Amino acid sequence: MGEVVNAIVAVAVIVFIFRWATSGSSSSSSDGRSATAALGFRPKNVTQEMVDQIHVMFPDIPPDNIRFDLLRTGSVELTSNKILERGFLDAPPPAYFTLYPRTEASAGPRQPNTTSATSTAHQPSLIARYNLHNMVADSSSTETEAGGKAKWEDTAEKREASLRERKAQMILAARQRMLTQQQGSLSASGSGSS
Template identity: 30%
Template structure:
């Protein structure tokens, strides 16, 4: 009799605890607890918020990339090779390339350089006069020899060629190397012109 009574009382206690567990509502997690759980499963999410400081929701702005420093000596070297370019053109290209050699190579390939924003190409020259027309009628061979005399180029020296010794260590060496490149470019154009004239003569014979 006593044993059955004890079993009955224990059963009531277990049933009471079970019913209380069913009736008790599940507590809701606070936002702080949810954030802690999320961080524990994704640690990298904390580092992704480094742009925010002390609860401030405004992200830090990224700084714009600065342009490369351009000196007056760099502009002078390029202008000695291409005097028809404006200082604005040269500076604008040097700011993007950062190298005098790259800017000169781009000029030799394209024949010009882009104008910076807000600067436009100079106005075209006035209408050609009779003197200008006669100047345009000068044979190409004469123009070629005039260029050789103007820049003091010896065709015999240009045909020998020279190995590229690399970029000079000072302004004087760089200016000399760039002048040699310009002379070689004129000699190459002269050779192409001579070949073109020879081909034209062969076609008409």
């Protein structure tokens, strides 16, 4: 009788250990298995930088299409080559959106890249970059004209100075147009609200 009880206890312990071991491993790998089953392939690791890198090169391709192809290939080069060869990327299946829900930026209208938006926020303005503060005061009283035909200078230094002057004129003219546009839109909104 003692041997039967020992055998039953041993079987119960073995079943308990087996269930415990398999339940732990299945929960850790269930994400990988469900992604593989839903997508039809084993997804590669994809970072947001990889998606952004391709989206900067091909802004007309939706980010979800880029991520889906990167999950398949795992390579920025292969995905870029596919876009160059075909001109488009396949849209992801509906199962993709259950695993990778759309974000506000990819679901709505195109938003500027956040990394480039933050980097441009810290960059100085063109007036500061080209040190045109003294010319801004002069241009506010007179209308600046950008462009025109430049004459070919004899030396490289003169050509460089001429180019700098033309850049300054173009920047100031663009600034003047922007200020005029802003004043026009303010006056239009002011007259519309009264």
